[in-house]
Amino acid sequence: MGTRKKLIWIRILILAVGVPLFLLAIAVCDFAAYLYSINDRFFPNISIDGVNVSYHTYEEAISAIKLHENELLWRNAEVSVLFPDGSALKITGRDARLNHNAESVIGEAILRGRGAGIIEESMTYLRLERGESENFAVDYWLDTGSMRSLIAVFVSNYNQMLDGSEPLISADEIVLVAGAGQVRASEDDIFDIALGGLYESLSCGQPVKRIYTLPETSADVSELVYLLQELLIHPVSAAYDPATKTVSQSVVGVGFDLVGAINMFSGVESGKTVSIDIIYTLPEVTKEQLENTLFRDLIAESITSIGGSANRLNNVVLASEAINGVILEPGEEFSFNRIVGKRTYERGYRAAPTIVRQQYVDSIGGGICQVSSTIYSAIKDTGLRVTERHPHGLPVSYLPRGRDATVSWGSYDFRFVNNTEYPLRVDVTIEGRTLTAQVFGTIVEEG
Numbered sequence: 001m002g003t004r005k006k007l008i009w010i011r012i013l014i015l016a017v018g019v020p021l022f023l024l025a026i027a028v029c030d031f032a033a034y035l036y037s038i039n040d041r042f043f044p045n046i047s048i049d050g051v052n053v054s055y056h057t058y059e060e061a062i063s064a065i066k067l068h069e070n071e072l073l074w075r076n077a078e079v080s081v082l083f084p085d086g087s088a089l090k091i092t093g094r095d096a097r098l099n100h101n102a103e104s105v106i107g108e109a110i111l112r113g114r115g116a117g118i119i120e121e122s123m124t125y126l127r128l129e130r131g132e133s134e135n136f137a138v139d140y141w142l143d144t145g146s147m148r149s150l151i152a153v154f155v156s157n158y159n160q161m162l163d164g165s166e167p168l169i170s171a172d173e174i175v176l177v178a179g180a181g182q183v184r185a186s187e188d189d190i191f192d193i194a195l196g197g198l199y200e201s202l203s204c205g206q207p208v209k210r211i212y213t214l215p216e217t218s219a220d221v222s223e224l225v226y227l228l229q230e231l232l233i234h235p236v237s238a239a240y241d242p243a244t245k246t247v248s249q250s251v252v253g254v255g256f257d258l259v260g261a262i263n264m265f266s267g268v269e270s271g272k273t274v275s276i277d278i279i280y281t282l283p284e285v286t287k288e289q290l291e292n293t294l295f296r297d298l299i300a301e302s303i304t305s306i307g308g309s310a311n312r313l314n315n316v317v318l319a320s321e322a323i324n325g326v327i328l329e330p331g332e333e334f335s336f337n338r339i340v341g342k343r344t345y346e347r348g349y350r351a352a353p354t355i356v357r358q359q360y361v362d363s364i365g366g367g368i369c370q371v372s373s374t375i376y377s378a379i380k381d382t383g384l385r386v387t388e389r390h391p392h393g394l395p396v397s398y399l400p401r402g403r404d405a406t407v408s409w410g411s412y413d414f415r416f417v418n419n420t421e422y423p424l425r426v427d428v429t430i431e432g433r434t435l436t437a438q439v440f441g442t443i444v445e446e447g
Contacts, residue, residue: 079197084271179270214270253281302378311350312367376405
């Protein structure tokens, strides 16, 4: 081959190789210029937390992933831990100093494929552009120390409340906290519940409520038994006191249904507030009832006119005053002489006519037989049992025959027994010259 032919082949070879290389160089330069033109934008198929930010600028990526809106949501994320007594511990993302690394992740993502040389950058771009994708995840974290401090303060106050909770007793009920003084809230358990709830709130974008349950306890049963022992008052009926002639105060019983309270507590969560109804038991007989029963009924009555001298009237008044208001207990005997006593001048009695051996003679205390006779006449037709009665030797002017009862100190007496179930009161009153004898007691209706 001649020299001329060699030159021709060399030219052909240069054209065959050089032109493509030249064209390739131009293409590379153009592609490099393109990559440079999007230097402030993301490569294709780049995502941040699942949001495609292809060809976005940094600011556009922030807007695309709604960073600022989400920051507000993150800070306002909220969990409320509900306690059995109705109280709640609320913690927000702001309280927990919730934070994220979104800005740095966006910065890392926008630099993906950059700075490794034109060939490496081109290869990365082409690989992403042809369908490969990359996602960059944002991390979130909070200040657990801040959360624990908030929880520690709340739990401390809550446990102090539990430890110091005493039964509140009102007129109608007893209010207790189940497990008070026996159980305590756990900081660690509440922290775990609050942390999980806060992250759940971040995920759903809404406030979250979580329920905290205290440990169970069986100590409430002994507390209820002790409380009943302290509170219990047995009902006491009123009673008539023969010594003082008065009615004692009745007592209303106070207590509660212990079995019912135990059954109720067995199904109650610790920390819950429980109300137990106070039960009042009326006594069988109240003071008012007994007072209204005693001397309620007029059992006997007799009225006579007082005649004779002023001395006789004086003697009748003195004897009446001695008897008026006398109370006889069931089974007790009335004795005129014992109650009125000896009739003497020193005691105020004066001389007046008295029937002695079927004739009238003046004697100290004359006329007092009208008092004994009027009382006898009152009870004669009742069921009261007369144990001693003596008629006068002559008829008396103030009562029919057979209804009188003479008395004499040291010999004749007028006596009867209270054979009823209730006390009797003998009232003898004088108005002008009218003598009234009344016996009050209680008539028991049969059947």
